[in-house]
Structure formats: structure tokens, C-alpha cells
Amino acid sequence: xxxxxxxxxxxxxxxxxxxxxxxxxxxxxxxxxxxxxxxxxxxxxxxxxxxxxxxxxxxxxxxxxxxxxxxxxxxxxxxxxxxxxxxxxxxxxxxxxxxxxxxxxxxxxxxxxxxxxxxxxxxxxxxxxxxxxxxxxxxxxxxxxxxxx
Ligand code: FES
Numbered sequence: 001x002x003x004x005x006x007x008x009x010x011x012x013x014x015x016x017x018x019x020x021x022x023x024x025x026x027x028x029x030x031x032x033x034x035x036x037x038x039x040x041x042x043x044x045x046x047x048x049x050x051x052x053x054x055x056x057x058x059x060x061x062x063x064x065x066x067x068x069x070x071x072x073x074x075x076x077x078x079x080x081x082x083x084x085x086x087x088x089x090x091x092x093x094x095x096x097x098x099x100x101x102x103x104x105x106x107x108x109x110x111x112x113x114x115x116x117x118x119x120x121x122x123x124x125x126x127x128x129x130x131x132x133x134x135x136x137x138x139x140x141x142x143x144x145x146x147x148x149x
Contacts, residue, residue, distance in 0.1 A: 024057055024059060030044050052104075060095040061100050062121050063101070063102045063122075064104070064119075065109075066080050066081050066104070066105050067109045067117045069107050076130075080130055082130075084133065084137065093105075100140050100142070101137065
């Protein structure tokens with residue numbers, strides 16, 4: 001914030017730096033930023049929740065981002081989400097209780113030609129099916145998880 005002279009229009013840069021430092025944007029951190037930039041907390045919270053890049057919860061060791069954009073959705077993104085959610089016992093936006101896997105969604109990864117697409121720890125994987133996605137997630141899922149056929 002000091003680098004940006006506490007300018008209110010630097011809010012996104014400040015949140016970006018804060019998430020880089022702390023890994024996620026917890027409520028106290030948003031409150032701190034709002035106070036020092038002299039912005040309403042609702043505005044800071046609104047920006048932090050509007051952009052998919054920002055997360056208000058700590059991420060797991062591994063991340064699985066399922067694209068729910070139009071091309072991926074019509075090719076079965078909802079089935080991918082359901083399969084991973086059921087196997088990991090989480091809903092999108094959550095992290096498994098052992099902290100191994102976070103399941104996230106994105107609106108378009110820019111890889112519509114290989115829909116449905118997912119990003120596993122930063123690497124794009126296209127043409128996904130529930131079964132091959134679960135195979136790729138095997139080591140990241142809670143113990144005792146049974147994959148789908
Ligand atoms: S809609 Fe999924 S990559 Fe574009």
C-alpha cells in the first residue's frame with residue numbers, strides 16, 4: 001500500500017500483493033486494506049469476491065480448476081465437477097480436510113478447442129472425462145476414495 005501511496009485506485013494491485021504474501025485474503029486482511037486505503041469494507045470485499053483470481057480461503061497443496069465456460073459446460077464440465085466433488089467430498093471453492101486438494105472453477109481458460117478443460121496445478125488438460133480426471137487426481141484425493149468407472 002505504501003508503494004502505491006495508499007491510493008484507492010490501487011486496490012486490485014494491493015489485493016494481488018496481499019494474496020501473494022499470505023496465500024489468500026482472509027477477512028482481517030480485507031479489513032486492514034479497507035482501513036488503510038480509506039475504502040468501505042464492502043467495496044474491498046466486493047472486488048475480492050468478484051475476481052476469480054482472488055481467494056478468501058487457504059488453498060490446498062494441489063488445485064483442480066474446472067472450466068465452467070460455455071464450451072466446457074456443454075461438453076460436460078458439470079459432470080467433472082460432480083465427479084471430483086463426490087470423490088473429494090467437497091464443493092467448488094472448498095479444500096479437502098487434509099489440505100491436499102482445492103476444487104475451483106473458472107469461466108473460460110481460453111482453451112475452448114479442447115473442452116472440457118481443467119487446470120491441474122497450473123497445467124491445462126483438455127478433453128477431460130470424469131474417469132480420466134479422477135485418475136489424474138488419484139494421489140491428491142483423500143485416502144479411501146473410490147474412483148468412478
Ligand atoms: S469455455 Fe472452457 S476453456 Fe473456454
